[in-house]
Amino acid sequence: MNIHSDIATVDPKKLEKLAEVAVKVGLRLEAGQDLVMTAPLAAIPLVRMITRHAYMAGAGLVTTFYSDEDTTLSRYRHAQDTSFDRASGWLYEGMAKAFAGNAARLAIAGDNPMMLAGQDPSKVARANKANSMAYKPALEKISNFDINWNIISYPNPAWAAQVFPELGEQEAIKKLADAIFAASRVDLDDPVAAWADHNANLRKRSTWLNGQRFSALKFTGPGTDVTIGLADDHEWHGGESTAKNGITCNPNIPTEEVFTTPHALKVEGYVSSTKPLSHQGTLIDGIQVKFEGGRIVEAKATKGEEVLNKVLDTDEGARRLGEVALVPHSSPISASGILFYNTLFDENASCHIALGQCYSKCFLDGASLTQDQIAAKGGNSSLIHIDWMIGSDKVDIDGVRGDGSITPVMRKGEWA
Secondary structure, three states: OOOOOOOOOOOHHHHHHHHHHHHHHHHOOOOOOOEEEEEEHHHHHHHHHHHHHHHHOOOOOEEEEEEOHHHHHHHHHHOOHHHHHOOOHHHHHHHHHHHHOOOEEEEEEOOOOOOOOOOOHHHHHHHHHHHHHHHHHHHHHHHOOOOOEEEEEOOOHHHHHHHOOOOOHHHHHHHHHHHHHHHOOOOOOOHHHHHHHHHHHHHHHHHHHHHHOOOEEEEEEOOEEEEEEEOOOEOOEEOOEEOOOOOEEOOEOOOOOEEEOEEEEEEEEEEEOOOOEEEOOEEEEOOEEEEEOOEEEEEEOOEOHHHHHHHHOOOHHHHOEEEEEEOOOOOHHHHOOOOOOOHHHHHHHOOEEEEEOOOHHHEOOHHHOOHHHHHHOOOOOOOOEEEEEOOOOOOEEEEEOOOOOEEEEEEOOEEO
């Protein structure tokens, strides 16, 4: 693949705006702050623009690590079996050290969602687990919101071909780029102002939910009847958020969600996915799980079931929830009608839950809580954090209080 084959196809002015939004809205990078960035090789045009904007904003040092599909696949085709129980722990330790020194984190998503579809699922699962274990020191700095961080996307040709298989390569890249720009609000005259308005709207939703003090949310719809208990002293967030280093950033661009922490021991019932989950190069579709006492006791999928079950066996916390998020069915990403095969986008088209690690941010005074205190309030701990979609225009959600009283939250996928 020619990593520059798509440059002429992607609108350079909008790409420049995306880079500016990543630095000024996503990260709010401060003068003197270092930046650690990860990106697929195809995203080099965007990496260069972000690097320029970061230095213009006063960045101390920008360091980028690249991934490449061909070299990833070489491992699965030629490496010794023992390779799949190894990970670059030294690299993640270095990242954790950088974050401990207040470096910001930016990830450019856009890998081929089907990259590992043809590979041995047990090798994929082993490699993922080894990577998750090695990455934990760095992930904790992010999930605990120690630093300002952000994820954005770039239209990798292989990803574009998955989303728009009926189109030629250049046309598919252009269409995916336009969809990314629209969802990220960089097709507007003043994206920075548009993000300020959007953040204010999300804040209104989270403020209302925080005022309700629900003890649980009940989801009902086709293949779904589940009550998700909420953690003690949980707090709803959405849009921009202030990290422990005092910087207010937008971790996800795009974002349409308000989210909080479920109680790891208080989820009962069954739930079905409403969109496929693209997880580290494997597509998992038609997920159906049953919860008892907060734990998934049965799990099946019409596609990728073996990978799903190996993910659930990562550790004890992998079968419990770390996040529940509400997104109206009429969100711009849902209204686009595009299935992105990319969680950053698809989770913002639908209400969703996440297996695994919770965010300490989603507790009252979360920044001051220890891990033991978070666990005592019902927060989950795990090596993984994997979002999957359970909302649609056929799903109703009720808020349940401690006294059993019920308030409608969503009806047919829209705010009640």
